[in-house]
Amino acid sequence: MLRDRKTLLILFGLPVIQILLFGFALTNEIKNSKIVICDYSKDDYSRMIIDKFSANGNFVIKESLLNHLQIESSFKKGDVKLAVVFPANFGNDLLHLNQAHVQIIADASDPNTANILTAYATNIIMDYQKTLYENLNLPYHIGTESRMLYNPGLKGAINFVPGVMVLILMLISVMMTSVSIVREKEYGTMEILLVSPVNPFLLIVSKVIPYLFLSLINFTVIVLLSVTLLGVPVNGSLLLLFGVSVLFIITALSLGLLISNIVETQQEAILISLIGLMVPVTIFTGFIFPIENMPDALQYFSNILPSKWYYIFIKSIMIKGLDISSVWREILILTGMTCLFLFISFKKFKNRLL
Amino acid sequence: MNEVVIKTDKLTKRFGDFTAVDNITFDVSQSEIFGFLGANGAGKTTAMRMLCGLSTPTSGDAIIAGFDVYNQTENIKKNIGYMSQKFSLYEDLTVIENIHLFGGIYGLDNYQLKNKTDELIEKLGLQGERNKLVASLPLGWKQKLAFSVAILHQPKIVFLDEPTGGVDPITRRQFWKLIYDAANQGITIFVTTHYMDEAEYCNRVSIMVDGKIEALDTPVKLKQMFSAKSMDDVFLRLARKAQRTSD
Numbered sequence: 001m002l003r004d005r006k007t008l009l010i011l012f013g014l015p016v017i018q019i020l021l022f023g024f025a026l027t028n029e030i031k032n033s034k035i036v037i038c039d040y041s042k043d044d045y046s047r048m049i050i051d052k053f054s055a056n057g058n059f060v061i062k063e064s065l066l067n068h069l070q071i072e073s074s075f076k077k078g079d080v081k082l083a084v085v086f087p088a089n090f091g092n093d094l095l096h097l098n099q100a101h102v103q104i105i106a107d108a109s110d111p112n113t114a115n116i117l118t119a120y121a122t123n124i125i126m127d128y129q130k131t132l133y134e135n136l137n138l139p140y141h142i143g144t145e146s147r148m149l150y151n152p153g154l155k156g157a158i159n160f161v162p163g164v165m166v167l168i169l170m171l172i173s174v175m176m177t178s179v180s181i182v183r184e185k186e187y188g189t190m191e192i193l194l195v196s197p198v199n200p201f202l203l204i205v206s207k208v209i210p211y212l213f214l215s216l217i218n219f220t221v222i223v224l225l226s227v228t229l230l231g232v233p234v235n236g237s238l239l240l241l242f243g244v245s246v247l248f249i250i251t252a253l254s255l256g257l258l259i260s261n262i263v264e265t266q267q268e269a270i271l272i273s274l275i276g277l278m279v280p281v282t283i284f285t286g287f288i289f290p291i292e293n294m295p296d297a298l299q300y301f302s303n304i305l306p307s308k309w310y311y312i313f314i315k316s317i318m319i320k321g322l323d324i325s326s327v328w329r330e331i332l333i334l335t336g337m338t339c340l341f342l343f344i345s346f347k348k349f350k351n352r353l354l
Numbered sequence: 355m356n357e358v359v360i361k362t363d364k365l366t367k368r369f370g371d372f373t374a375v376d377n378i379t380f381d382v383s384q385s386e387i388f389g390f391l392g393a394n395g396a397g398k399t400t401a402m403r404m405l406c407g408l409s410t411p412t413s414g415d416a417i418i419a420g421f422d423v424y425n426q427t428e429n430i431k432k433n434i435g436y437m438s439q440k441f442s443l444y445e446d447l448t449v450i451e452n453i454h455l456f457g458g459i460y461g462l463d464n465y466q467l468k469n470k471t472d473e474l475i476e477k478l479g480l481q482g483e484r485n486k487l488v489a490s491l492p493l494g495w496k497q498k499l500a501f502s503v504a505i506l507h508q509p510k511i512v513f514l515d516e517p518t519g520g521v522d523p524i525t526r527r528q529f530w531k532l533i534y535d536a537a538n539q540g541i542t543i544f545v546t547t548h549y550m551d552e553a554e555y556c557n558r559v560s561i562m563v564d565g566k567i568e569a570l571d572t573p574v575k576l577k578q579m580f581s582a583k584s585m586d587d588v589f590l591r592l593a594r595k596a597q598r599t600s601d
Binding site: 192 | 406407408428431432434436437438439440442443444445456459460461513
């Protein structure tokens with residue numbers, strides 16, 4: 001066993017990685033979440049509450065907005081998850097009417113995070129209300145009114161459908177391509193095809209095309225089921241959703257191609273695409289554990305997974321209903337990754353031929 | 355003398371410091387059955403890959419079926435057939451589907467394909483197995499079918515890489531009958547093998563040791579030259595000199 005490095009690595013490496021990952025990186029606790037504040041009142045009371053927010057470790061105030069209409073555009077940028085709005089006369093109302101309202105708006109396209117953040121925010125405000133009680137014997141009341149943007153019902157399906165979509169497309173496309181090409185290598189039919197007059201690049205393309213169509217059928221079925229049975233909306237452009245999904249499938253297929261160039265047996269191909277991808281894709285795509293809470297190193301790591309970008313895209317289009325101007329970055333990254341995978345695959349493929 | 359269809363001149367392939375094929379020079383004529391022998395790791399496969407246009411030589415020249423291995427590989431590929439030591443048909447396709455697939459790849463039209471298919475099926479006696487999956491055929495039949503498919507498009511040369519590995523002596527004999535038939539039709543046979551009785555069937559035999567061709571002649575002359583009783587002796591005498599260990 002000492003000579004079998006791979007087994008050793010799995011036996012002793014895996015527990016270490018898992019305990020570190022689940023212990024440190026993957027927590028549902030949310031720290032340093034970016035929020036925006038829209039303070040129409042600008043009085044002592046609102047300022048004191050804002051101070052409480054910035055003193056609390058859970059929140060970082062990213063900016064103060066002048067207008068609540070800007071809230072949605074900060075949500076669209078993706079990193080802001082919560083907005084706190086103080087109406088005009090907040091302090092006045094509190095002093096003279098003994099009650100005032102604060103509005104908390106959360107980006108509920110990720111319902112878990114939205115729930116947790118809203119609870120944190122409400123707690124901060126309630127704490128402040130309590131300190132007011134201590135000083136005066138008057139029954140001050142600060143009401144919080146929370147709004148769940150994009151997903152008012154906090155439906156779980158809205159979170160997991162895009163996740164499952166990513167997972168299935170990624171795994172099927174990558175595994176199918178790598179296995180089907182490696183199988184030809186293993187059986188010796190690849191060699192026969194290569195000595196034939198068929199253009200090798202055309203050969204690879206024709207091996208991949210059926211899987212593009214299969215994956216598209218899969219994708220269509222998932223979308224149809226999600227919309228009809230689970231009530232997940234497609235708020236954005238259906239055409240854009242399909243277009244970029246084709247792009248993502250091609251990204252996954254080229255990753256499969258790359259794997260098929262590296263491994264020699266079907267077993268290896270399955271192992272790499274199933275275990276080597278399943279775990280990172282589930283953990284680092286963001287649909288189970290929020291990426292924002294991971295240590296920096298892991299956040300950077302998550303960037304190299306195409307699935308993360310596709311997941312952001314799907315949520316933006318399906319749930320938030322954004323248009324192409326908000327997702328061009330994801331499209332660009334996926335295109336770049338596809339080109340990179342194809343470039344390396346063809347280069348390796350050519351080297352093998354020489 | 356027939357037309358020369360394989361002509362190599364100081365053909366060499368290096369991988370870094372390692373010279374897999376070292377200055378080999380030989381000619382093979384049309385209709386000839388040319389045995390390409392050598393121990394494992396002697397460089398046979400690398401040499402063969404260069405001749406098939408799969409691998410670019412480091413130096414030297416080779417003309418295959420009238421085309422240059424450096425820049426006319428597409429033409430070479432159209433004019434050769436190839437069958438490897440690994441079984442090389444699609445196991446999950448039927449006999450007919452395999453024939454049609456490879457016929458199509460080599461550009462046979464439907465009419466040619468139909469004629470060829472019937473001819474081939476009859477020759478191999480596979481009438482009852484036309485629509486059976488190749489996976490269900492015995493190994494010997496598969497090898498015969500693979501060979502017939504490799505020469506379906508009437509190539510000038512067919513390269514056989516240990517075609518009879520793992521096949522029983524009777525089937526091997528039948529297989530060689532197919533090879534002779536093909537040679538009689540004018541197809542040149544370039545065959546590697548580890549069976550020395552098969553070497554005796556060849557018109558001429560070359561023996562590679564450490565990337566070089568150490569001997570090349572008819573089996574009869576080789577035996578005289580090394581005053582050996584059989585090709586086995588000739589091979590052992592040469593192969594023992596090898597410095598390289600096998601792969």
